[in-house]
Amino acid sequence: MTFVCRNSFAVVIVSIFLATSFSAEAQQPKKNPRIGWLTVGSQSVLPERYEAFRAGLRELGYIEGQNIVIVRNDAEGKPHRLTDAATELVRLKVEVIVTTGTTGALAAKQATSTIPIIMTTGDPIATGIITNLARPGSNITGLTNIASDLAGKRLELLKEAFPKFTRLGVLWNPADPSSTGNLKETETVARALGIEVQSLQVRTSNDFESAFKAAMTQRVHAIIILQNALINARGPRIVELATKNRLPTMFGERVHVESGGLMSYAPNSAELFRRAATYVDKILKGANPGDLPVEQPTKFELVINLKAAKQIGLTIPPNVLARADRVIR
Numbered sequence: 184m185t186f187v188c189r190n191s192f193a194v195v196i197v198s199i200f201l202a203t204s205f206s207a208e209a210q211q212p213k214k215n216p217r218i219g220w221l222t223v224g225s226q227s228v229l230p231e232r233y234e235a236f237r238a239g240l241r242e243l244g245y246i247e248g249q250n251i252v253i254v255r256n257d258a259e260g261k262p263h264r265l266t267d268a269a270t271e272l273v274r275l276k277v278e279v280i281v282t283t284g285t286t287g288a289l290a291a292k293q294a295t296s297t298i299p300i301i302m303t304t305g306d307p308i309a310t311g312i313i314t315n316l317a318r319p320g321s322n323i324t325g326l327t328n329i330a331s332d333l334a335g336k337r338l339e340l341l342k343e344a345f346p347k348f349t350r351l352g353v354l355w356n357p358a359d360p361s362s363t364g365n366l367k368e369t370e371t372v373a374r375a376l377g378i379e380v381q382s383l384q385v386r387t388s389n390d391f392e393s394a395f396k397a398a399m400t401q402r403v404h405a406i407i408i409l410q411n412a413l414i415n416a417r418g419p420r421i422v423e424l425a426t427k428n429r430l431p432t433m434f435g436e437r438v439h440v441e442s443g444g445l446m447s448y449a450p451n452s453a454e455l456f457r458r459a460a461t462y463v464d465k466i467l468k469g470a471n472p473g474d475l476p477v478e479q480p481t482k483f484e485l486v487i488n489l490k491a492a493k494q495i496g497l498t499i500p501p502n503v504l505a506r507a508d509r510v511i512r
Contacts (some may be wrong), residue, residue: 216467217252219272219280219298221287223412224260227464229438231285232303235453250391260416262286262358269294279466281459282325285361286413288312292323299324299472303455303460305361307477316477321402324475326458328450329361334368334407337433337448340485341405342376344429344503348404352430354383354394354421355409362409369407391417395424403430410435419443422491429495437486441511445491450480484508 220233233255237247245251256272258264267289272280279299280290290303292312302325313319316327342350353369354364366382373380381401383394384426398406406423408414415436422443425432434440434447460479466472488511492499504510 189300200413205423209270215250216279217253217254217275217277219275219277220253220255221265221267221269221272221280221282221291222255222257223262223284223286224416229415229436231438231453231490232456235399235456236281236459239457240463241319242457243460245464247292252424260412262412265290266293270289273298281463283456285312285359285421286412288325289360296322298322299466300325301459301466301472302477303328303459305329306364310360313477316479318474319477320473322466322472324477325462326455326480328452328455328480329365333371333448334365337407337435338369338372338376338378340446340448340503340506341407341431341433342378344499345405346498348376348431350379350381350401350403351419352381352383352394352398352401352403352406352408353409354385354414356385356411356413358413359409359411362411364441365390369409382466385413388413388417391420391424395428396429397422403463405431405433407433408439418444426491426494431492431495431497437484437509440486440488443446443488443491443497445488445497447486448483451484454482455480458481487511 207326247253254272254275254277256268256270265286273295277298279301280291281301282291283303285304288304289312291300299325302323305328306329307327313321313323331465345355351373353366355366370380379463381403383396385391385394419442422439432445433445435449436452437447440447462475465475485507486509486511487499487504487507489499490511
């Protein structure tokens with residue numbers, strides 16, 4: 184006669200079931216986190232920003248296509264499409280959204296109050312994106328490329344390079360909230376230096392020729408460019424018009440000087456976007472964006488293009504050249 188121990192049999196069955204369950208769970212592929220990349224312009228506009236961001240991720244062990252997914256969504260150079268682009272990223276349930284520019288940050292803020300947002304923008308307090316740099320206190324944090332005396336430094340450098348200039352044109356887009364504050368700051372500093380300011384507004388891609396025509400009519404001696412998505416997209420055209428009209432230009436992005444503009448004084452934008460990756464890392468590891476202080480730039484670069492100076496018949500003084508971080512000859 185054969186005796187069967189029912190309790191032992193049950194233990195064996197349960198053990199097999201648990202082993203099978205754990206094995207199946209172990210074989211399930213781990214879902215890679217998805218990062219939303221939200222921009223106004225297409226990736227062909229200032230591509231070094233995206234590459235710097237990817238490089239920053241790689242330094243932290245995140246490889247696109249291997250253990251992280253980047254979902255890129257842009258407004259094709261049309262700011263009014265940003266809201267739809269941001270809403271689409273929310274629908275796709277990305278873990279975090281990285282934005283470029285003030286309009287991008289505002290669109291992301293409108294689209295979600297729960298998904299963490301990492302901004303790389305102008306003045307986030309003046310534009311209402313956050314209320315405190317040290318403790319943003321919401322789902323938004325990141326980096327700003329604005330320092331309190333940036334407008335003053337740019338004007339001082341222009342004045343040193345061209346001591347006789349007394350009329351300044353400011354090329355800006357009034358549709359960008361951060362540009363309004365930058366213009367006011369520029370006007371304040373200009374008054375202290377005895378410089379008249381001529382506002383040169385551009386709202387569409389068709390406005391640049393008329394803006395430079397107004398500059399020549401008003402006989403401005405130099406132009407400061409207040410960067411935003413529209414202006415960045417038309418950088419080559421701005422360089423062309425400035426060269427044609429023999430006008431010295433001061434840009435807020437060195438890429439425009441590398442492509443033929445005269446001067447730029449600005450934070451290293453590639454470094455800003457590389458630093459944005461550190462925020463992604465912290466948030467994916469559980470940090471609350473509202474507790475992460477917004478970083479402000481501490482290092483700025485003066486870039487001068489001597490080829491551009493020669494084309495418009497100008498000579499840069501040696502003392503200004505000595506201050507340059509990079510000189511394009």
